[in-house]
Amino acid sequence: MVDYIADYFEQLDKRQVYPDVEPGYLRPLIPDSAPQDPESFEDVLKDVERIIMPGAASPACTELETVMLDWLGKMINLPEEFLAGKDSEGGGVIQGSASEATLVMLLAARTKTIRRIQSENPELTEAHIMSKLVAYASDQAHSSVEKAGLIGGVKIKNIASDDKFSVRGSALKKVLHEDRAAGLIPFFFCATLGTTPCCSFDRLLELGPIWLVTDYRHWQIPLGRRFRSLKMWFVFRMYGVKGLQEYVRKHVNLSHEFENLVLQDKRFEICAEVTLGLVCFRLKGSNELNEALLKSINDARKIHLVPCHLREKFVLRFAICSRTVDSVHIQFAWKHISKLTTELLKAQDKQQP
Structure with a gap:
């Protein structure tokens, strides 16, 4: 090359x-x-x-x-x-980023809704309609959805997710009914397939029909x-469909391998369903204890974890995303986490009177 x-x-x-x-x-x-x-x-x-x-x-x-x-x-x-x-x-x-994609979707939906309402009610101004518009997303959705609402000048409401951190059709229908009764105009729901905190999936088949944008010029913000x-x-071409399938399945299998290691240690708990290459777990105990464990892990500089909050719990995220990762790396990471956990808990026991 x-x-x-x-x-x-x-x-x-x-x-x-x-x-x-x-x-x-x-x-x-x-x-x-x-x-x-x-x-x-x-x-x-x-x-x-x-x-x-x-x-x-x-x-x-x-x-x-x-x-x-x-x-x-x-x-x-x-x-x-x-x-x-x-x-x-x-x-x-192809959009430049997920944030850009969300904004383009929201602006397209907003424009379509305003045009439809004005065709039915010519006396209504765009400003009046905009003040009534409301968009929705999961309470687990990325902050870029909220940002899109701010840029687009519309309200964004979070829909409560279930015990698997997924939005169900019944929850969305309830909020839509309440908002329509209050005179608002629901126009957009941003479903999430693999949330940032825990990789949960909204129940798409329950969430109703999806409309399509049909004007190619307006599919992105930049002209170039x-x-x-x-x-x-x-x-x-260099992976092939089978190679890409193997790549994804390997990460899924490795994530379940790590999940099983966590479940075998009674000091820990799994905090969300393991779907793809992400395992959300934590020490049973306070948020402060888990924050201390995360600091210990990252300070050691052998592996790096990023946290999230799920239902106000401080949670550690083990993300499998490297092309070369293998079982030996999973075993190494877990032994390292387990060793630091033992050291942390011993230190805490010594501090107690």
């Missing part, structure tokens, strides 16, 4: 300044779905020159993103209407874009 980049810059004056390809040129040149098995780096690099570089000034960037998000949609079994097919109004765009889809193309 380094040689390719060096050759590219050395031969830049020999390349075409403007692409000679037509819009829509790229999709027929690549498969309509990700490969099941990994492909070689050499094959991917050849296709960069053959497929990407002829449209590098613009079309390739836009069109590869459309195709890569269709690949992703098929990998997670999204219905066809979510994909950017010939007769579909679906498709996706980075070539992020090229990275996706490399990853999808």
Whole structure:
């Protein structure tokens, strides 16, 4: 890759300044779905020159993103209407961050709602409608949802989650009924699949229909874009669907391995259902005790943990996210945590009169 980049810059004056390809040129040149098995780096690099570089000034960037998000949609079994097919109004765009994606969704929903209400009640001003709008999110949702509400100028209400930290349809319906009765206009619910604190999943099938934005120009805030889809193309081809499945399943298995180690030690408790590669756990006892344990772990600089609060409990988060992590690292981390816990509890016993 380094040689390719060096050759590219050395031969830049020999390349075409403007692409000679037509819009829509790229999709027929690549498969309509990700490969099941990994492909070689050499094959991917050849296709960069053959497929990407002829449209590098613009079309390739836009069109590869459309195709890569269709690949992703098929990998997670999204219905066809979510994909950017010939007769579909679906498709996706890569946002700069989760915060940006949330804001774009909220602004799109706000605009659609205002237009609908004004078409039914032309006498109502945009300012009047805005004052009545209310959006919703889980009480476990990321702070970026609240930030989107502040930027969008609308109220955000938190919906109480259940004992698994998931929002249920019944809880949302109750709040919607109360707010409509109070004269408010519910217009947006931000469901969460994998909350930041504990990776909980809202019950999507209970939370009602999802509407789609259909104007491509308004799918993002910036007018320009980075070539992020090229990275996706490399990853999808060099891992293959099977490789990505193995990657995720390995992290899930390792998280359950760590969960079992925690459950075998009666000093600890699991604080949330283990779904993907995140284990939320704590010492049975006060928040102050767990804060002291976290400080001891991070001060030792052998592993690093980040905390969260669940139902006012101070909780430690063990996140498995490295490409090279293996069982030996899980065992090492747990032995280290267990050793520091023993030392902490002994020190506390000595301090007691």
